[in-house]
Amino acid sequence: MITIGLALTAVVAAQSPSPLDLARFADNAAKAALAKYSDRGVKPDQIGITLAVLDRKGNSFQSGSYRGAEAMYPASVVKMFFLAYAGHLLEKKKLRMTPELERAVHDMIVDSVNDATGLVLETVTGTTGGPELSPKELARWMDKRQAVNRWFASLGYPTLNACQKTWNEGPYGRERQGYGPHFELRNSLSPNVCVRLMSDIALDKIVSPGQCAWMRGYLSRAIPADSKETNEQSKLFSGKVLPSGTKLWSKAGWTDTVRHDVAYIQLPDGREFVYAIFTKDHSNEAGLIPFIASAMLKELGVKPVE
Missing domain, CATH: 3.30.450 (Beta-Lactamase)
Structure with a gap:
């Protein structure tokens, strides 16, 4: 039996x-x-x-x-998409791993730390937060922030939006501008x-x-x-x-x-x-x-x- x-x-x-x-x-x-x-x-x-x-x-x-x-709105689930894009850049040798970046990636995924996520997203997209930008400067900045979205689109993924940091309090300056007037450009999965x-x-x-x-x-x-x-x-x-x-x-x-x-x-x-x-x-x-x-x-x- x-x-x-x-x-x-x-x-x-x-x-x-x-x-x-x-x-x-x-x-x-x-x-x-x-x-x-x-x-x-x-x-x-x-x-x-x-x-x-x-x-x-x-x-x-x-x-x-x-x-x-x-x-x-995906909240911290979006961090998995930033992780994958970082893995892609590392594989293509377009990103150099440093102890500080490794610490940020660890904290972003293991402990879901928002400040760490900000560093990772800035690093993989070549953007930084700061004061408000002129419309022309903002357009260039937002285009860089679309790097993660463009990569997933190139792989045939359905429409998604993974271009914003995650926050404890909320975006300010150019980060707020990047959300659109009515937050219509929030992350979406x-x-x-x-x-x-x-x-x-x-x-x-x-x-x-x-x-x-x-x-x-x-x-x-x-x-x-x-x-x-x-x-x-x-x-x-x-x-x-x-x-x-x-x-x-x-x-x-x-x-x-x-x-x-x-x-x-x-x-x-x-x-x-x-x-x-x-x-x-x-x-x-x-x-x-x-x-x-x-x-x-x-x-x-x-x-x-x-």
């Missing part, structure tokens, strides 16, 4: 969900969250979920989503585009394998089920519900209006998934993202940590 059970487990683990399954899993997780949090006023258009399964042998991924193409980037990092596709490994080193998180030394981007987000033995790489983001998590997980049975869970207007609902992640794990046949 034990041998048969193990064989059946291996067969189940080897089977990959189809895109239709993944879309259904994301939809079911959203419906479960909307039902559980109905008394908190969570609405369908305040959630976005994309779930992908990695095919390492085929060096590809398939995904399905619930409102996955809908863009939101969808769950779909975040899942693509994390999948490309996991599969060594976005840049060279060496640079992808460098990025994964910063994105790696211990999970509460296996360690007491956990980063808040794990213990306060979906890492909270991952079962023992699961490996996690992630980037979370939160402000007073949004709360997001983008994660790449390797389950104990060897299966690999990437998901992005975006929520808005309920950033004080700390349990919402872990609940959605837990619901998706159940759809995948995995028992989450309750």
